[in-house]
Amino acid sequence: MRLYGVQNQYFCKHNMAGIYIHIPFCRKACHYCNFHFSTSVLHHAEMMQAIGKEAVLRKNYLTEPVTTIYFGGGTPSLLPVEEIGLLIGMLKDTYLITNDSELTLEANPDDITTEKLAGWKKAGINRLSIGIQSFREEDLKWMNRAHTASQAKNCILLAQEAGFDNLTVDLIYGTPGLSDDDWLENIQFATALGVPHLSCYALTVEPKTALAKKIDMGQLKNVDPDIQARHFSILTKTLAEKGYEHYEISNFAKPGFRSRHNSSYWQGVPYLGLGPSAHSFNGKSRQWNIANNALYLSALTQNNIPFEEEVLTPQQMLNEYIMTSLRTIEGLSPEKIQDNWGKTALEELKNCMEPYLRSGKIVGMNGNYCLSEEGRFLADGIAADLFQL
Numbered sequence: 570m571r572l573y574g575v576q577n578q579y580f581c582k583h584n585m586a587g588i589y590i591h592i593p594f595c596r597k598a599c600h601y602c603n604f605h606f607s608t609s610v611l612h613h614a615e616m617m618q619a620i621g622k623e624a625v626l627r628k629n630y631l632t633e634p635v636t637t638i639y640f641g642g643g644t645p646s647l648l649p650v651e652e653i654g655l656l657i658g659m660l661k662d663t664y665l666i667t668n669d670s671e672l673t674l675e676a677n678p679d680d681i682t683t684e685k686l687a688g689w690k691k692a693g694i695n696r697l698s699i700g701i702q703s704f705r706e707e708d709l710k711w712m713n714r715a716h717t718a719s720q721a722k723n724c725i726l727l728a729q730e731a732g733f734d735n736l737t738v739d740l741i742y743g744t745p746g747l748s749d750d751d752w753l754e755n756i757q758f759a760t761a762l763g764v765p766h767l768s769c770y771a772l773t774v775e776p777k778t779a780l781a782k783k784i785d786m787g788q789l790k791n792v793d794p795d796i797q798a799r800h801f802s803i804l805t806k807t808l809a810e811k812g813y814e815h816y817e818i819s820n821f822a823k824p825g826f827r828s829r830h831n832s833s834y835w836q837g838v839p840y841l842g843l844g845p846s847a848h849s850f851n852g853k854s855r856q857w858n859i860a861n862n863a864l865y866l867s868a869l870t871q872n873n874i875p876f877e878e879e880v881l882t883p884q885q886m887l888n889e890y891i892m893t894s895l896r897t898i899e900g901l902s903p904e905k906i907q908d909n910w911g912k913t914a915l916e917e918l919k920n921c922m923e924p925y926l927r928s929g930k931i932v933g934m935n936g937n938y939c940l941s942e943e944g945r946f947l948a949d950g951i952a953a954d955l956f957q958l
Contacts, residue, residue, distance in 0.1 A: 585667075586633040587833050588660060590620060591844035592642040593862055596677070596715045612866065617652045619869035620844045621659045626874060628663050630841050630851065635666045637830035639673045644700075646676035650688030657693050671735075671829040673698055678724040679716040686731035696735040696828075697728055698768075704758045705751060708744060713779070725762050735826060737766035742804065743797030744772045745790035752800045753807060760811050765826035769804055770819050771797045801946050816898045818948050835893040854880045884957055887914060892952040900939030914957060921955045 594613060638660065640653065653674070660666065673696040674689055681699070689697075703709055706718040716724075728736055738759055742752050759767055772792050774781050783789040805815055813821040817835060820828065833840065842849040846860035859865055859875040868875040881889070887910045894901040906915045922938060925931040930944030930951060940948055 584633055585636040585838055586631040587637040587830055587840035588635055589639045589641060589840055589842045589847055591847040592645040593845045594647050595644045599713050613648060615866055617656055619866050621656055622869050623843050623874055624660055624663055635664045637671045637833060639830045641675050644677050645674050646680035650685055654692035671696055673830055677716055678720040681724040681727055686728060697733050699738045701738040702741045704755050736764050737768055738764050740769045741772050742800040743792055749803060753803055756807050765823040767821045768819055798946050805942055818896045818945050835897050854878055888956040891955050895940055895952055896948055900934060900937035902937050925951060
């Protein structure tokens with residue numbers, strides 16, 4: 570393994586930080602999901618108390634002001650509004666949180682009511698990430714989602730009426746049976762409602778999920794990469810025409826509505842992850858909590874945080890920069906590569922990029938290297954080929 574003479578400071582040069590809270594509960598299990606969650610919410614109060622205790626125990630993990638807080642999961646919108654408000658209050662008492670911070674809550678359409686929206690807003694939530702996935706009833710049933718197509722449509726209107734202008738919705742494409750016209754209709758429905766941010770993902774068949782088992786047993790069709798590539802092309806073209814900026818592989822925003830929290834991940838900003846399975850990053854190492862609700866709760870009763878840690882090597886830090894930067898519209902900066910990992914690392918990377926530059930999958934733009942539309946659909950594979958060993 571080659572060791573570069575580097576400063577190893579790129580990921581530390583930030584004056585902001587984020588907090589991610591993993592809420593490990595869902596109403597039902599979606600067939601495609603491999604995130605950590607439980608469909609039993611019996612211990613939600615104990616879990617929120619444990620997460621609050623973890624926040625206090627780890628108060629020295631972040632030294633920078635917190636500019637984003639993100640409630641993810643799982644399904645945070647399942648929780649009583651009061652519990653969310655109490656945790657936000659505890660975080661504000663424990664960390665230096667800026668007045669203009671972005672506070673995002675992931676919500677499912679079937680949880681969104683006028684009362685909950687008012688409660689979230691009062692608690693300080695100023696951005697909603699709504700797990701729509703599709704506006705078509707047949708797609709939702711195929712995915713085993715808990716909400717209906719009618720709820721998917723109505724919840725956006727309710728959120729807007731409650732004053733939530735900063736909204737994003739998740740959509741999934743490339744599912745078996747989803748035609749090009751169906752997919753276009755999903756996109757157009759979201760944009761017609763004035764949703765300023767969309768996160769759109771190709772369906773991935775993750776190991777050990779219900780979807781993977783059904784496909785292996787021949788009960789469901791597998792995904793077709795050619796259809797997914799075509800859907801991706803429809804997506805990028807349609808949203809560009811409607812004035813959305815394709816600022817990251819899966820994310821599209823109207824001007825001023827990028828996700829500040831997720832953008833921080835791609836920029837290497839430090840963040841603290843709270844709750845079972847949550848990950849943390851401080852610029853030098855990564856930590857991840859145990860993905861087991863009972864063991865997490867048990868450990869916190871003893872004031873212990875059950876996590877594992879990996880100290881990043883220079884090569885790992887370089888590879889993470891390659892992977893994250895290529896996902897963004899700004900692309901990979903050769904200047905940053907040379908400043909932080911040295912001239913040799915840059916020359917080796919350029920040699921690895923040459924075939925992709927010739928094929929047009931990587932293009933030069935404003936002094937940086939960016940993925941073309943064709944390259945963006947192959948982003949993970951291209952990044953892996955560029956990793957320095």
